[in-house]
Amino acid sequence: MSAAPPADSRWRERADALDAADPLAGLRGEFLLDADPGVVAYLDGNSLGRPLRAAAEAIGDFVSTAWAGRLIRGWSEGWMQWPEVVGDQLGRVVLGAAPGQTVVADSTTVLFYKLARAAVDAAGPGRTEIVTDTDNFPTDRYVLEGIAAERGLTVRWIETDPAAGITVEQVRAAVGPATALATFSHVAYRSGHVADAAAITRAVHDAGAVVLFDLSHSAGSVELELDAWGVDLAVGCTYKYLCGGPGSPAFGYLATRHHGVLQQPVQGWMGHADPFRMGPGYTPAAGARGLVSGTPPILGMVPLRCGLDLVERAGMPAVRAKSLQLTGFVLDVVDDWFAGSGVRVASPRDPAHRGGHVTLARSDFREVTAALWERGVLPDYRDPGGLRIGLAPLSTSFREVHDGLVVLREVLAEGPPRADDRTSAAVGATS
Structure with a gap:
């Protein structure tokens, strides 16, 4: 076993200087950062965002005041409209979507x-x-295979490089008169590659089809302009950069031109035009409300509203600017410290095509990730051999990133970790 490398003060000083100049640095104190003093660096904000202090207070207040105090009256005093109210805020703050096109519901x-x-x-x-x-997020691929089986359709697969992402040229070559739907992740879950959503949308429309984007790794990290791009449909989760918490509800976007045309198949009573009439037959509610099926997840939206408020205060241009600084800092340190170690950057280096996380690849990184977790550094792992460093601009500091990479450097210097059953914990439960 070789000795750990000496500390490099140059990068520590640079990290501290970047933190000192960071216009969003003051927002870090609004997160619950010290619940576990053993955490050296949380580098998995692209899977699960940290909780806000305001969210903890809001949940307690909601239970003791809104729920306990108003009881069933809360539904007629506003809860019933939360899917659209929170959806409109989400659309305005992070999606580039006008009101009436976004709802929060389901997963x-x-x-x-x-x-x-x-x-x-x-x-x-x-x-x-x-x-x-072929490298779209697994849940999307599985759902599509199920729909194809239900409806007697064919899935046409585009082979993509896991270290890159879908390109406009690939889409143009694949779509045509037989295409009903084209769907892709805007930011690739493995590599963080940002697809050209506007150009892909045009290519799909030229073929006479509609496009559906999964924005799970985009919302709250990369600036989006769904209306301006002409996107038809979009979905995404809220527990990553929007800090909604584990299992927080997702969002769906349905462009205005498709209202009254596309009808979703899960015809639940809360998506009915008059849910309390409770009569025979189903008449969908107008607009994006028609995407709702069952009872809105009110408790799940309480912390999400706090997260959206913070993102709105920061502004997405500032969030994106810091995200690029954070990922750029990681690349600079990796190039300096890990040259010749077998570590490969499996994410785009071009900032225009780089999302909010950086993936490093080496054959033993499943075991390395588990070793990092034991030392209080929390990235996650994705096959094949990918260690994802997820950087949440509102809660992640440059010094935190530096300190996490120091521990990675130490683990690699000590030699290959031994594989055991603990490695599965570091794989992570979300996308």
């Missing part, structure tokens, strides 16, 4: 199914193909 998987199924059901004669890529 990403369920909303993805609803929108994808609605799209293929509305497709014209002869449109029998769904186009997606």
Whole structure:
């Protein structure tokens, strides 16, 4: 076993200087950072965001005041409209979406199914193909395979490089008269590659089809302009950069031009035009409200509203600017410290194509990730050999990133970690 390398004060000083100049640095104190003093660096903000102090207070206040105090009256005093109210804020703050097109409900998987199924059901004669890529997030691929089996359709797969992402040229070559739906992740979950959503949307529209984007790794990290890009449909989770908490509800976007045209298949009473009439037959609610099926997840939206308030105060341009600084800092340190160690950067170096996380690759990184967790550094792992460093601009400091990379350097210098059953913990439960 070799000795750990000496500390490099140059990078520590640079990290401290970047923190001192960071216009968002003051917002870090609004997060609950010290619940576990053993955490040296939390580098998994692209899977689960840290909780806000305001969220802890809001949940307690909601239970003791809104829930306990108003009881069933809360539904008629505003809760019933939360899917649209919170959806409109989310659309305004992070999606570039005008009001009336976004709702908060369900999970990403369920909303993805609803929108994808609605799209293929509305497709014209002869449109029998769904186009997606082989490295799209697994839940999206699984849902599409299920829809294809239900509806007698074919999934047309685009082979993509896991270290890159879907390109406009690949999409143009794959879509055509048989395409009913094309769907991709805007930011690739492995590499962090940012797809050209505007150009992909044009390519899909040129083929006469509709496009559905998964924004789970985009919302709250990368600036979005869904309306301006002409996107038809979109979904995403809220527990990453929006800090909604584990299992917080997802969002669905349905462009205005598709209102009254696309009808989602899970016809629940809360998506009815008059839910309390409770009569025979189903009449969908107007607009994006028609995406709702069951009872809105009110408790789950309480911390999400706090997260959206903070993102709105910061502003997405500032969030994106810091995100690029953080990922750029990681790349600079990695190039300096890990040259010749077998560590490969598996994310785009071009800032225009780089999302909010950086993936480093080496064959033993599953075991390395587990060793890092034991030392209080928390990234996550994705096959093949990918250690993802997820950087949440509102809660992550440059010094925190530096300190986490110091521990990674020490672990690699000590030699290959031994594989055991603890490695599974570091894989992570979310995308």
